[in-house]
Ligand SMILES: [Zn+2]
């Protein structure tokens with residue numbers, strides 16, 4: 125499998141609505157747009173990137189609304205936030221288990237296949253119950269290696 129960066133995937137509005145309703149969220153225009161953006165792109169965008177992609181079609185949309193919508197979608201488990209950069213929080217609409225590779229040259233975030241069969245480590249003997257994991261690898265992508 126190739127490391128994935130910009131793969132575009134089509135998810136229908138009906139499917140986005142179904143996901144929102146399944147999480148007891150009203151499928152408002154803003155929620156459909158923000159969730160759609162994250163489901164259609166694999167580039168782990170920041171709030172600014174999502175805003176700049178949606179604003180041309182939704183001139184009344186504010187950055188605060190994008191931010192608040194992301195918070196609601198995260199709390200509902202429909203998207204996840206990635207803690208890979210201190211200053212710029214990034215978001216991921218792809219919930220199937222996968223790891224990330226962050227290029228320290230260009231900052232791109234690549235999806236990596238998750239080879240552990242979805243199993244979480246067991247720290248039960250330490251009294252800890254693991255609910256999710258977030259694994260990131262750091263290095264240089266192919267393009268940045270070729271530039272050196
Ligand atoms: Zn790179």
Ligand SMILES: [Zn+2]
Pocket residue numbers: 168216218222223224234235
């Ligand atoms: Zn991802």
